[in-house]
Amino acid sequence: MRNRTSYSPLASSEIGILWMTYLEKTMTDRMLRYFIRHADGDEPKALLTRLQAEASGFIDRVRELFEQERAAVPVGFGDEDVNERAPAMFTGRFDVSFVRVMAKITSGLSALHLTMSYREDIRRLIQDMSTCSQRAYGDATELLLALGLLSRPPIVSPPRETEFVEDLVYMKGQGVLRKARPINLVESAHLYQQMETNVVGFELMTGFAQTALEPEVKRYFETGRELARDTVDMIRAVFMESDMSPSPSTSGRASESTTPAFSDKLMMYCTNILTSFGLGGNALGTSFSLRSDLPLKLGALMTKVFNFAQEGGKLMIKHGWMEEPPQAENRPELIRS
Structure with missing residues (x-):
């Protein structure tokens, strides 16, 4: 039986995934820090604060994986890329809408990246990110709906019978x-x-x-x-x-x-x-x-x-x-x- 504790180097696809993740999470972390400062209301601020903490945690986990492999840690984005004291760039709850769109993107990326991963720790990392993205999407959607700030797609009558294309x-x-x-x-x-x-x-x-x-x-x-x-x-x-x-x-x-x-x-x-x-x-x-x-x-x-x-x-x-x-x-x- 194969020894599961034996060392397995990162596959090329896994290095690429971690690199992409590091850039996206460092960008998200900096943007969320700014949005938190200008959050309008307790619920949006709580959501943004939780997401920023999760992004920061994922950054640490990816950085640790690079360091374990003695690989160069990407530059990504840092304090020099955000001015938290700048006036609000957006009004209302735009920050929640932005988070919702980013959650769509990261949910899709996680699904794709999982199929490109082989090491158990990388798969676990991606699964954790997927869970957070799906929860972020759900929470942002529920919050915007509750506030009356999210329109649903057009409502139509449900089909009463099945049909097949004939022409x-x-x-x-x-x-x-x-x-x-x-x-x-x-x-x-x-x-x-x-x-x-x-x-x-x-x-x-x-x-x-x-x-x-x-x-x-x-x-x-x-x-x-x-x-x-x-x-x-x-x-x-x-x-x-x-x-x-x-x-x-x-x-x-x-x-x-x-x-x-x-x-x-x-x-x-x-x-x-x-x-x-x-x-x-x-x-x-x-x-x-x-x-x-x-x-x-x-x-x-x-x-x-x-x-x-x-x-x-x-x-x-x-x-x-x-x-x-x-x-x-x-x-x-x-x-x-």
Whole structure:
């Protein structure tokens, strides 16, 4: 029988997972510290405080794993990336909406990372992070609903009988002389989630644009703001064509503050995470769509989002903000040296 106590080095995938986790958790930790200072109400503050403590604990666990392997600990984000004394960047309970979106992202990442992990301690770490993310999503959702600050997807009559598709017309989309069928509820579920996330993203990009220091970074966030608005408008039009009226709301908005609360580096990385999530969400929504025009519309949107992400990467490299992920040994270079 295999000795479970024998040492097993980290697999390449596990090193990559830990690296990604460290950057995301150090960013989240700094943002939560700022949000706690400006929290509006006891319940939001308690939620944010708990999440910050959990993020800090995960940072320590990941750092310890790197040190055990005698691996370089990533730089991530630190005190220099947040100004906790800056005025509130957002009003109301926007911080709770942001936490809810991040919980969606980290829940998905944990599910993916778990399937890429082999060592028991790494799997346990990811399972613990998944539990915290799911609880954060649930708590943020319940809090916003209780406060009347979170809109639900459109309400429709439940089906009374089952049916099967009998004609290929079901898959045809909008045409010049043809009206497409109404979107089905699987399609609407994915579309609404993208719409809801971009409503929050619009306010986030507004706050980032107002407080960024570098002029080209400001312009980049302005582009992100318009991209979020275009996404919401496009998806709302699809719903309205199906006689469904979505009304996703945000629990707050960007304030009038122009004082930087976060470094340009941190805001660019945060935007990178949200953009990657947007690309994944669009791809998933496209794969579940049976109406031929929806993948075309989402595909055009994905192209814009991808180009936006590429421009962000170039900006981060230009300013020295993109930390390089771990890599395998460069054998040709070692041979030449």
